[in-house]
Amino acid sequence: MGMILRVLLLSLACATAQAQTRFITVASTTSTEQSGLFKHLLPAFEKKTGIQVRVVALGTGQSLDMGKRGDADVVFVHAKALEEKFVAEGYGVARFEVMYNDFVLVGPKSDPAKIGGTKDIVSALARIKAAQAPFASRGDKSGTHFAELQLWKAAGIDIAKDKGPWYRDTGSGMGPTLNTASGMNAYALTDRGTWLSFKNRGELVISVEGDQRLFNQYGVILVNPAKHPHVKKDMGQAFIDWIVGPEGQAAIAGYKIGGEQLFFPNAKR
C-alpha cells in the first residue's frame, strides 16, 4: 500500500512539474516525426527560447482535426488545399510555407510494372494499374494519402471504383504502410524523409522520383485563439517565426541522413 501511494505521489509530482513547464503542443505528420527532423530542429528552438515543443505525430487529416478541436497550438502539415480550407474556416490564423520535400514511388526490385527509373509518376501509376501490380496505400486521409489520390486522378483513374485486389488499403501510418509494402513486395508512395530513415526495406527500392508533381509542400499554422482562447498564441507564434526565419530555415537545410538532405526550406520571408 505504501509503495502504491508513493508511485501515485510521484506521478502527481510529475504532472505538476509538467504543468509548470512552458510548452506548446504541435500537431504534425508522421513523416516529419519519423524522419527524425523534429529531433534535429527542436533542441535548437528549445535552447533559444526555453519553450518545450511537444509533438503529436498524426496524419495531416487528424492533425488538422486536432487543431479544430483546440487540442494543439500549432499545426505543421502537408496538404495545401486542406490547410487553406482550415484557415478559411477560421480555425487557423494564417498559413506559412516552411519547406518541401518530395514523394518517391518505391517498389520491388523485380519491378513487375516495368517502371523503374522513369520520371513520369502519372504514367507509372497507370502501368501499375494495367499490370495489376500490388500497391500499398495509406488509406488514412493523411497528406500522403491525399497526394496519392490526386496522382491517381491525374492518371485518369478513379481509384475508388477501379481498385482491385492488387490495391491494398492499409489504413495506417507511413511506416506501417512501408512495412506492408516490404512484406508483400508492393509499390507504395512515400515521402523521401520517411523512406530514408526506414530500415525494414527488404526488396524495396525507389522506382520513380524527381517528377514535379511529387513535390510535397509543408505549411505551418497557428490555431486561431479566437476559436480557442486557451491557445498559447505568443509561444506558438514564436515557434512559427523561428521556423520560417533564418535560423529555422538553416536548421532544416542542415538535416541530412547519410549525407542526403531531406527537406528543402522555402519560407517566403
Next chain:
Amino acid sequence: MSGILPLRLEGVSFAAGGRTIIEPLDLTLEAGASTIILGANGAGKSVLMRLMHGLLAPSTGRVAWRTEGPRRRQAMVFQRPVLLRRSALANVVYALDAAGVPVGQQARLAREALQEVGLAYAAGRPARVLSGGEQQRLALARAWALHPEVLFLDEPTANLDPGAAREIEAVIKAFDVAGTKIVMSTHNLGQARRLGDEVIFLHQGRVAERAPIEKFFPRPVSPEAAAFIKGELPWA
C-alpha cells in the same frame, strides 16, 4: 434469569426448493437445561438450529425470544469453523468488535477467552494453520468472549478425533457451568449423554420425541427414536 430466554418457536416450518425440511412445529427452549438435538442425517437438525439462531428465516410461523435484539446474547459454533486469515487472538477480537465491545476491552477479553479454552499459547499464531481441534476450540473461544446466554453447536466434534473431541466437550461443559444455555446437535450418543439434560429427537422434519436424557435413552417412547438408538449405539 431476566435474559432473552425462553425462546419460542410458533408454527415454524421451513421449505426450500419445493421441499419441506421442517414441518410446522411449536417448541419452547427454557434457560438452564442443556438441550441435545438428535436425529438421522437429513432429519433437519442443522436447519432447525439455523432457524433458532436466526440465520434462516422460517417459511411460516415465528421465532420469538423473550426480549428483542437477541443477536449479541447468542452465539453459534459450526461443524467446520470459519476462521479469518489472521492470528487466533485477532479472530476473537474481531468477534468482540463486531459485537460492539469497546476497543479498550477487546484484547483483554480475547486473551481471557483463549485462556479458557486452553489456547493461550497459540494467541499469536495464524488461525488457519492450527490443528482441527485447536481451530474448533478457537471457535469456542470466539463464542466465549461474547458471554452468550445461548450457545448453538452444530455437530461441533464431527470432524475431530476422540482426543480433540474430549477437549471440546470440556469447554462446552464450562459454558454450561458458567450459565450458558447449550443447544447442540450431535450424532454421538455418548456425547449426548455426557453433555445433555434433555433430548429433542427429530425425524423427517418433525419433533418425534422430547424427553429428559435419563428417560430418553433407556425408554424411548417413539418407535423412530428407539430404532435410531438401536442403530447408533454400537458406535457410541
Next chain:
Amino acid sequence: MLDAVVSGLRLVATLDLRLWEIVGLSLAVSLSAVAFATLIGLPVGAAIAVGRFPGRQAVVVMLNALMGLPPVVVGLFVYLLLSRAGPLGELGLLFTPPAMVIAQTILVLPIIAALARQAVEDSWREYEEQLRSLGVDGVRGALTVLWDIRFSLLTAVLAGLGRASAEVGAVMIVGGNIDGVTRVMTTTIALETSRGDLPLALGLGMVLIAIVLALNAAAQIIKDAAQRRYG
C-alpha cells in the same frame, strides 16, 4: 530474431538513460492506473458479490463483458472527454501522463472488479453464515472477506497490471506519444515498428516482457509466502 535478442540485451546493458525514462514512465502510469482501479474495483466487486439487488445478474454480465473493452475505444472516449472541445477540456490534461492514467484506469477497472467479484463471491459462500452469526452485516462482511482473501486478489490486480502495461491503443490516443513527455514502452515499440526498426522494437518488447515477468514473479513470491504464513 537473434538481432532482437542482441538489441534487447544491448539496450539493457548500456543503461540508456532515455530508455529508463520511458520504462519509468510506463511503470508510473500503469501502476498508478492499477492502484486507482484497485482502490475502486475491489470494493465495487465485493459489493456486487455480497449484495442482493434487482438487476444484479445484468450488472455481473456487463462487468464481465467490460473486461474485453478495446483500448482504442477507451482511448477515444477519454480523448473526447479531455479534448479542449470536450466536457473536461478546461483541465488541459490531454497529452499528459494523468490522461494516460485515467484511460488505463477505465480499461483496468472492469478486470479488477470482475475478478474480485468472482473471488469474493466464491469465498462468501464459506464465510457468510459465520459472519452473520457474529452479527456482521453486508458491507462489513464484504470488507472482511476482501481483506481475508487479499493475497488471492493479487491475481486480479496482476491481470489488471498485465492489461495496463501491454496496451498501446489508449495511451497512444490520449498521450500522443510525445517524446520525453508521454512516450511509454508500448508506444515506443509501435513507433519503432512503424520506422521499420524491427530489431529495436522487438528488443524493447523483450525489456517490457522482462519487467512484467519480474513483477509477476515478485507477486507470486509474496502470495506463496502469505499462503504458508496464514494458511
